[in-house]
Amino acid sequence: MAKYVLHRLVVSALVMLGISAVVYFMLHLVSDSPGRIVLGQRVSPEAVAAFDHQHGFDRPVVVQYLDYLGRLLHGDLGRSYKLNENVSTLIAQNAGRSAMLSLAGLVLALAVAVPLGILQAVRRNGPLDRAATAVSYMLYATPSFLLGLVLIAVFSQQAGLFPAEASQSHSPWAVFTDPRAMTLPVITLAAGSVAVFAQHQRSSALDQLGQDYIRVARAKGLRERQILTRHLLRNACMPLITLVGTLVPTLLAGNVIVESLFNYPGLGLLFLNSLQREDYPLLLAYTLMGGLLTVVGNFLADVMVAAADRRIEVGR
Amino acid sequence: MDSQKNLIVRGLSVEIRRGDRLVRPVADVTLELGRGETLGIVGETGSGKSMTGLAIMGMLPAGGRVTGGSIELGGRDLLAMDPRRYRGGEVAMIFQDSLTSLNPTKKIVEQVAEPVRLHRGESRRAARERAREMLARVGVQRDGYPHQLSGGQRQRVMIAMALVCEPEVVIADEPTTALDVTIQAEILDLLDELRAQRGMSMILITHDMGVIAQRADRVGVMYGGRLAESAPTAEIFGRTRHRYTRALLASIPTLAQDKDEELFSIPGAPPDLARPEPGCPFAPRCDAATDRCREELPPFTGTYACWHPVDGPVTSAGRKRLPPSETSEAGETSGTSGTGEALLRVVDLVREHPTGRRTVKAVSGISFEVAAGETFGLVGESGCGKSSLGRLLVGLDRPDGGEVVFAGERVTRPRRAVQMMFQDASAALDPRMRIGRILREPLAIHGIGDRRERVGRLLDDVGLPESVLDRYPYELSGGQRQRVGLARALALDPKVLVADEPVSALDVSIRSQVLNLMRRVQAERGLGGVVISHDLAVVRYLADRVGVMYLGKLVETGTTDEVFGAAAHPYTAGLLAAVPEGERTGTPVRGEPPSPVDPPSGCRFRTRCALATEECATTEPPMTPVTGTHRVACHYPLREGRNG
Numbered sequence: 006m007a008k009y010v011l012h013r014l015v016v017s018a019l020v021m022l023g024i025s026a027v028v029y030f031m032l033h034l035v036s037d038s039p040g041r042i043v044l045g046q047r048v049s050p051e052a053v054a055a056f057d058h059q060h061g062f063d064r065p066v067v068v069q070y071l072d073y074l075g076r077l078l079h080g081d082l083g084r085s086y087k088l089n090e091n092v093s094t095l096i097a098q099n100a101g102r103s104a105m106l107s108l109a110g111l112v113l114a115l116a117v118a119v120p121l122g123i124l125q126a127v128r129r130n131g132p133l134d135r136a137a138t139a140v141s142y143m144l145y146a147t148p149s150f151l152l153g154l155v156l157i158a159v160f161s162q163q164a165g166l167f168p169a170e171a172s173q174s175h176s177p178w179a180v181f182t183d184p185r186a187m188t189l190p191v192i193t194l195a196a197g198s199v200a201v202f203a204q205h206q207r208s209s210a211l212d213q214l215g216q217d218y219i220r221v222a223r224a225k226g227l228r229e230r231q232i233l234t235r236h237l238l239r240n241a242c243m244p245l246i247t248l249v250g251t252l253v254p255t256l257l258a259g260n261v262i263v264e265s266l267f268n269y270p271g272l273g274l275l276f277l278n279s280l281q282r283e284d285y286p287l288l289l290a291y292t293l294m295g296g297l298l299t300v301v302g303n304f305l306a307d308v309m310v311a312a313a314d315r316r317i318e319v320g321r
Numbered sequence: 322m323d324s325q326k327n328l329i330v331r332g333l334s335v336e337i338r339r340g341d342r343l344v345r346p347v348a349d350v351t352l353e354l355g356r357g358e359t360l361g362i363v364g365e366t367g368s369g370k371s372m373t374g375l376a377i378m379g380m381l382p383a384g385g386r387v388t389g390g391s392i393e394l395g396g397r398d399l400l401a402m403d404p405r406r407y408r409g410g411e412v413a414m415i416f417q418d419s420l421t422s423l424n425p426t427k428k429i430v431e432q433v434a435e436p437v438r439l440h441r442g443e444s445r446r447a448a449r450e451r452a453r454e455m456l457a458r459v460g461v462q463r464d465g466y467p468h469q470l471s472g473g474q475r476q477r478v479m480i481a482m483a484l485v486c487e488p489e490v491v492i493a494d495e496p497t498t499a500l501d502v503t504i505q506a507e508i509l510d511l512l513d514e515l516r517a518q519r520g521m522s523m524i525l526i527t528h529d530m531g532v533i534a535q536r537a538d539r540v541g542v543m544y545g546g547r548l549a550e551s552a553p554t555a556e557i558f559g560r561t562r563h564r565y566t567r568a569l570l571a572s573i574p575t576l577a578q579d580k581d582e583e584l585f586s587i588p589g590a591p592p593d594l595a596r597p598e599p600g601c602p603f604a605p606r607c608d609a610a611t612d613r614c615r616e617e618l619p620p621f622t623g624t625y626a627c628w629h630p631v632d633g634p635v636t637s638a639g640r641k642r643l644p645p646s647e648t649s650e651a652g653e654t655s656g657t658s659g660t661g662e663a664l665l666r667v668v669d670l671v672r673e674h675p676t677g678r679r680t681v682k683a684v685s686g687i688s689f690e691v692a693a694g695e696t697f698g699l700v701g702e703s704g705c706g707k708s709s710l711g712r713l714l715v716g717l718d719r720p721d722g723g724e725v726v727f728a729g730e731r732v733t734r735p736r737r738a739v740q741m742m743f744q745d746a747s748a749a750l751d752p753r754m755r756i757g758r759i760l761r762e763p764l765a766i767h768g769i770g771d772r773r774e775r776v777g778r779l780l781d782d783v784g785l786p787e788s789v790l791d792r793y794p795y796e797l798s799g800g801q802r803q804r805v806g807l808a809r810a811l812a813l814d815p816k817v818l819v820a821d822e823p824v825s826a827l828d829v830s831i832r833s834q835v836l837n838l839m840r841r842v843q844a845e846r847g848l849g850g851v852v853i854s855h856d857l858a859v860v861r862y863l864a865d866r867v868g869v870m871y872l873g874k875l876v877e878t879g880t881t882d883e884v885f886g887a888a889a890h891p892y893t894a895g896l897l898a899a900v901p902e903g904e905r906t907g908t909p910v911r912g913e914p915p916s917p918v919d920p921p922s923g924c925r926f927r928t929r930c931a932l933a934t935e936e937c938a939t940t941e942p943p944m945t946p947v948t949g950t951h952r953v954a955c956h957y958p959l960r961e962g963r964n965g
Contacts, residue, residue, distance in 0.1 A: 217422040223380055224416070225436045225482070226409030235435075239426050314426060 010308060017300045024296035025077070029070050032285055032292075038062060042283045043086045083286035085279070092290045095275060101177030103260050103271035109180045109187070110194030111249070118199045122206025123233060123241060126214055129207075137203065145200035153193040153266040160189060171269035190267045194260070198252065205248055210241040243314055250306020254299040327522045328354040328377070328412075328490050332390035335369075335376050339384050344594045346372040348546045349390070351621065352524075354490065359516065359523045361537030361554065363530060363569075365828040366799075367591050369546035370526045374492040377524075378414050379404025394490065410440035413483035415512075417495040418476040423467035430456065430464045433482045440486045455485040459511060472703075473504035473913050477511070484515055491516070494526045501702040501855060502899040503910045509536055509901070528829055530573055531901035534558060542566045545592045545602030550625040559634050562625040565603045572833035574858040576885060576902055583840070584833040584862065590798045591828070601628065606830075663690035664728060664849045665714070665739070665817050671722030672709050679918045683709035685873035686723065691817065696843060696850035698864025698881065700857055700896070702914055706873040707853045711821045714851055715741040727817065737767060740815035744822035746802035750794040756805055757790035763812045779808040782842060800831035807839065817849040824859060836862055857900055861885050866950070869893045872917055872925040875944070879951030889953040889960075892926045924956065932957045 036042070040056035057063045061072065076083070082092035125134040144152070161169040172179035172186040180187045213219065214237065222232045264273035272291065279287035335347035347369040354360045364370040375381055377392055377399070392399040399407060413436075416422055424432055433452035437443050443451065456462075459477040467475060476496065483491055493512060497505035513536060516523050525537055533540055533554065540557045542550040542565065550563035561567045571585035589606040592598065601607070604614040609629045619626045672684040683706040691697045699707045712718040714725055716735045725732040727739055743749035750759055760776045769775070780787060783804040794802055803823065810818055823839060824832040840863060843850050852863045860867060860881075867884040869877040869892065877890040888894040895910030912929050915921055923941050927933035934956070942954045 217416060217419050218424040220380070221416060221422055221479070221482070222424070222435075224378060224409055224414045226405045226407075226439055227435070228405065236424050236427070240424065 009311065013304050013307060017304050020300050021293075021297060024300075025074065025293055026070065028289060028292045028296070029073060030066065032289055033066050033069075036283065036285050039086060039285065042285070082290045085284050085287050087279070087282045087284045088287075092286050095287065096272065096290060096294070098175075099270065099272045099275050102175075102179065102269070103264070103273060105177045105180050106187070106190060106194065106263070106269065106271060107253075107260060109191045110198065111253075113191055114195040114198035114202055115245075115249070117195070118202030119206055119238075119242065119245070121199075122203045123210045123237065125203065125207040126210035126241075127229075127233070129211060134207075138207075141200040141204050144196050145204075147196075148262075149193055149197055150262050150266055152196055153189070153263060156189050156193055157266075169267070171264075171267035173268075173270065175270070190263050190269055193266070194263045201252070202245060202248070206241065206245055209244045210237060213237050213241045216240075239313070243310060246309050246313065247306045250302040250304075250309075251299070253302035254295050325355050326353050327356045327358075327395060328352075328524075329393045330373070330377065330390065331393075333373065333376060333387065333392065334389035335372055335381060335385060336388050337382060337385040342595055345597060346546050346594055347376060348597075349621070350541075350543070350546075350548050351390075352541055352548075352551070354522045354524060355538075356522055357516070357520045358538045359513075359525055359536055361533040361540040362524060362526045362543060363528060363533050363540060364543035365528060365591055365830055367545075367594060368543040369594075370543045371494050372546075373543070374414065374494050374524060374526055377490075377492060378408055378412060380408070380414075409436045409483075409488075410486045411488050412490045412492065413486065413488040415476075415479050415483045415491060415493040415496050418472055418479060418499045422479060423475060425467055428464050428466060429461070429470070429478050433478065433485055436482065436486050452481070452485060455481040458515075459484075471913050472500055473508065476500060476504075476508055480508070480512065480515070484519075484521075487519055488521065490522045490524065492524045492526065495528070496525070497532070498527070498529070502857070502896065502901070503702060504913060505532070506899045506901065506909045507911065512536075529901065530570060530829075531575075535901045542569070546594055547602055547626065548621060549603065549627070551621075552624045556624075560632060561634065562630040562632065563603075563627045564607050564609055564629065564631060565627075566625075567631050568607075569829060572830055574833070574836065574862040576858050576861060576897065576900060578862075580862065580881070583837050586833040586837050587830040588834075590800060590831070601626070662692070664693045664695075665691040665851070666726040667710075667714070667723070668726065669723035670710065670713055670720050670725065672706075672713055672718065672720050674709075681917050682706075682873050682920060683917060684713065684720070685920070687868075687870075687873070687875050688723075689868055689875065689878060691849045691851060693816070693849050694843075694847040695866065696852055696864045698860035698867040699851065699853045699870055700855065700860050700867060701870035702896075703855060704872075704914060704917060705870045706917065707855075707870050708821055710870070711741065711819050711851065711853045714817075714819050715739050717741070737813040738816040740810040740813060740818055742806050742810040742818060742820040742823050745826045746806035747794060747799070747826075749806055750802060750809075752794055754793070755790065756792055756794065756797070759794075759805065760790075760808055760812055763809065767813060769813075775812070779812055782811065782845075783808045783838060798831075799827050800834055803827060803831075803835050804838065807835070807842065811842065811846075815848065817851065818843065819851045819853070820863075821853045822855070823852065825854065825856060832859075839863060857885070857896065858902075869896070872914055872920050874925060874954070876926060876955065877951075877953045878944075879947070879953075883948065883951040887951075889947050889951065889958040890926075890955050891930050891932055891957075891959060894959055895929075924954075 038053055038057050039060065039062050040053035044053060044056060061069065073083070080093060082096070084091055085095060088095060121137060125137050128134050157169045160166045167188050168186050170186065171190045172183040174183060176182060180191065219232060219236060222236045227235070260271060260273035261277055263269070264271045265277050275287065276291045330350060330352040333347055333350045334345065337344045337346060350369070350373055352360060362370045362373065376387055379399070387400060394407065394411065423429065430449055430452045433456055434448035437448035437451045438445065456478065459481045461474055461477050461481065470478065496512065497508050500508060509532065512523065515521070525533070527533060537554050540552065540554050541548055542557070542563065544565045550557065550566045557566065561570065568585060568587045572587055574584055587606050592602050600615040600617055601619050604610040607614065611629070614628050619628045667687060667689050670684050670687045674681040674683055687710060689697060699710065701707050709718070713720050716732045716739065719733060727736070732739060757776065760779060761772045764772045764775060776790070777787065780789070785801060785804050785808070789797060789801065797805065820839065824835050827835060836859065852860055854860050864881050867879065867881050868875045869884065869890060871892050877884060877888065877893050884893060885897065888897055892910060894907055898907035899909035908931065910929055915928055921928050923939050924933070924937040927937040930937065936956050942956045944952045944954045946952050947958060
């Protein structure tokens with residue numbers, strides 16, 4: 006197991022290196038010189054050139070990349086062009102809030118989708134299954150900004166049950182301290198995932214229900230509910246673990262929309278704003294973080310599946 | 322008398338409704354099971370034998386219900402009870418082993434302990450203790466996850482799971498069908514032993530007449546959802562009454578039958594239970610059927626349900642001898658096989674499959690020859706490398722050493738002249754292609770013209786109507802699909818046909834049709850053949866010469882008569898003794914083969930051999946001739962008569 010984990014770690018590190026290179030060079034291609042962005046459009050080209058020279062932006066891009074990489078290894082993500090603050094500080098300030106929002110969305114999505122998917126499989130092709138499938142596809146097809154707007158219109162403006170704006174607290178624990186304000190954002194974030202998870206869980210549970218061990222469990226005299234909880238649940242969740250791992254970065258992307266829609270001060274909002282301001286060091290850091298989450302998510306999913314399913318050969 | 326009876330099933334009828342389709346898989350079945358008795362139920366797919374078992378367990382599939390009759394256990398009406406109260410406790414079921422019959426993510430002790438907790442209400446700890454005892458009793462010593470066990474061990478776990486609550490009745494549904502004969506014998510011994518020890522009654526559901534003959538006290542023969550015949554075992558075999566029973570018995574290849582006799586084959590296919598006909602369900606396939614049979618259902622007399630019963634044992638009267646022309650042809654070819662030049666030559670073939678750090682040594686230096694018109698049979702247990710070898714023969718896989726030579730040329734990729742017939746035709750035929758396209762495809766690949774005409778001739782050869790050309794594989798029956806598989810293999814006019822388990826996926830009555838067809842086609846076309854099977858009787862029926870494989874090596878080769886009649890290798894003798902057929906002679910091979918990852922030194926069979934000595938561990942026995950055509954790789958070959 007340890008060897009397997011180590012092997013996966015090395016591979017993950019290499020993938021990260023690749024991502025950083027691709028992102029760095031791509032941003033370099035689309036961006037004007039940093040001097041122009043920082044100093045604005047009205048400054049003379051000479052001043053821009055002087056700024057670039059002073060900060061080493063006129064060196065060959067490979068050198069700049071290696072320099073960036075070197076500083077990255079020391080935890081230095083550079084400095085925001087516009088916010089006059091270290092990128093790492095900005096991320097640290099916002100990451101907790103985003104993570105809590107994502108986590109809450111993920112937990113809600115799983116809590117709904119896992120039992121729903123299994124129930125759908127057990128009552129396959131019944132009215133509940135059909136209805137749930139239809140709703141799932143509708144939710145899946147609905148862009149989250151639209152869903153968010155609808156939720157705001159219905160539950161905030163019409164019914165007045167929840168505020169239209171998310172908690173503005175600087176604490177990451179807003180989900181717990183101000184649950185009313187966080188309800189709509191979390192639901193909006195979870196809705197799309199519920200659809201994907203439930204359909205996935207349904208087909209995986211159907212697959213498992215057809216396996217002989219379910220029939221054997223029945224022959225032992227177990228109640229249907231016991232068969233589901235003791236035998237089916239764990240086996241049917243295996244594919245979902247992998248899916249959740251790969252979806253973690255998607256939740257981050259979902260954050261961008263939900264955070265801006267509900268004006269929640271998290272990484273997504275920070276990213277959106279820096280996109281408008283062409284604040285490349287921040288964009289670079291945010292993209293790298295997305296890559297890191299993807300890699301870590303996959304890594305964790307693989308390790309968890311290997312731990313949960315003993316048939317997977319580890320150490321290869 | 323009823324007090325002696327444990328389980329009484331009277332007039333049981335079952336129907337299953339799925340959408341608009343209504344199927345009656347069990348109709349008016351009456352069975353009685355005495356205390357400590359084994360009742361065998363035989364029948365083919367769709368005969369209703371498994372469904373009867375499931376009905377007793379109260380485990381009918383969705384849409385299924387009992388529509389008539391009664392099931393009593395010790396005087397209690399099971400149909401009136403909640404099945405969960407007796408299921409797994411008083412009545413238990415053992416299913417056919419499959420890779421998925423145990424929960425892959427639970428340890429086996431936990432799985433065996435589950436019924437104890439459920440039915441006895443014991444603590445987790447006590448239940449585990451009980452489970453461990455039961456597992457030790459069935460010969461599984463260590464705990465672990467199901468994938469760490471072999472097929473035989475998994476079946477032992479299944480038995481432990483069923484018997485851990487000491488049920489009064491155990492229903493074993495094809496308990497050994499997925500297992501090798503060697504392990505089959507062990508599992509059946511174990512079941513018999515436990516049954517006798519605990520005074521349990523057993524219903525043994527199987528399609529294998531040999532198993533029934535050896536293990537059952539009474540037999541019920543089912544056909545088309547009905548009981549065709551029911552009698553003590555000796556009577557079923559000694560005084561067969563129903564026409565179907567007789568036809569079934571005559572269509573099974575055995576190790577004792579005269580090879581020159583063609584197997585009796587029952588024409589047609591089992592009835593469609595969604596469309597019940599009046600009259601006897603077997604009437605459309607019965608050679609003695611009269612109008613009465615087709616119109617009026619024969620009543621069950623207590624032993625049989627047939628308007629024109631037979632009386633007496635099955636003799637070769639029902640079998641055709643091969644037509645003289647074919648026999649003489651077969652005689653000629655087998656005469657040339659020893660001296661004629663080889664069509665297919667296998668020289669020191671080696672194939673190793675690396676899996677991670679370990680290497681599975683599937684084929685470890687195998688040599689043999691096949692002459693034109695001759696069929697070479699390969700037998701061995703599962704995992705001995707016979708299928709890997711088959712793939713090498715047709716060039717679907719490349720050897721790591723040695724070579725396959727066809728007509729003087731090395732086979733390195735698939736070629737026209739060497740074709741393969743696969744085990745499972747439903748998996749080997751593209752489900753989205755019509756049969757016509759499947760058969761024309763090989764011709765198109767090789768740019769052969771007049772395809773339609775050729776395909777028409779192929780269909781004639783394998784006895785299929787033209788109408789199948791427009792059908793999809795799923796629309797055909799298993800036997801028809803296997804015929805298509807044969808036609809596809811023959812499409813390119815091969816010189817050698819390699820058949821890997823050609824009939825093991827088929828029902829007994831269909832098997833003989835396909836076996837006869839293969840024999841006839843091969844004789845007509847003068848094809849060389851390689852038949853790979855774990856079924857000794859099938860190989861004996863089809864092959865002129867036989868090679869016995871053990872862990873990637875040939876241990877014995879010779880003519881079919883030599884190998885089956887006077888086995889020289891202890892392994893061959895042990896395999897033959899394990900076949901459930903008539904009286905048992907000799908000692909069957911015990912246990913399971915070691916892993917092909919790390920085969921034993923010297924003679925690979927030594928770990929399971931009663932005759933093994935020091936020498937066997939240090940020196941690998943070379944192939945040495947016993948007679949001109951009979952060769953064996955053993956330091957202590959059996960002499961004729963010693964293996965019984």
